[in-house]
Amino acid sequence: MKELVVISGKGGTGKTSITASFAVLSKNSVVADCDVDAADLFLVLNPKMITSGKFISGKKASIISEKCLSCGKCFYLCKFDAVSYDDLTGKYVICDTACEGCGVCAAFCPAGAISFTERECGEWFISKTSHGTMVHARLKIGAENSGKLVSLVRKIAREEGVKEKAEKIIVDGPPGIGCPVIASVTGSDAVFAVTEPSLSGKHDLERVSELVGHFNLPLFACVNKWDVNPEITLEIEKFCVKKGIFFCGKIPYDKNVTKAQIEGKSVVEYDESPAAREISKIWGNLCGKIL
Ligand code: SF4
């Protein structure tokens, strides 16, 4: 079972549209949406949820007001300014989002008035789509640790893949090069970068190439909407040759991509459009090389 991670240096490059098309073109795969901060693959693949679970990460403190003596010790001890005094009620309160879960207040409260419980940061789901199993997640607003949730989604996807004897795991990775991206590519088999034909797109690909190089993984790339700027596209192709990145193809600007999105379909399902043809060709190139 091979795991391919689709990433892009930033959002809005068409990464999710392309991943959804790969999911449709692949005949025996599990899809994992690891863009947990802005998951939107479900809009195209229309999953029906089968199982879900809570994503627990770290702990949080809260004051049991009936037990609290209003001594203020927690207020003075908290290094994260998570405790405040409410003038109206005359009670101390802990701000859920500011609490870092260090546990100091709970350890020193003289009245045992602080509960220190697991923090629920989101949910994960296993769903069925008409193109196979999909694992996805939702991070709670303001919750951190999206890297951990990415790792959890990949782990569940692999378990599902093993159960189903899938040939591939296709991961829609987060944009950028931060912690969630590192969590997406670590231990995978190959990375596919979607970039756009602009100077910032080229720069993003350079950063992605450096990151993937650290993990010693094969990197594949394509340019989306290449005909918007053929000169930069050529520069990107040359960069790929220089860096040993396998350039899989270039997708033209195509209004059918937006139309497909509006109808909640992948590009390759929507029409025999130029973009759909090129995505199919790119998928063929990828399969020939790694899958
Ligand atoms: S340390 Fe305990 S008793 Fe004192 S204000 Fe905080 S919660 Fe209340």
Ligand code: SF4
């Ligand atoms: S657990 Fe730590 S961060 Fe949270 S309120 Fe208590 S002292 Fe502050």
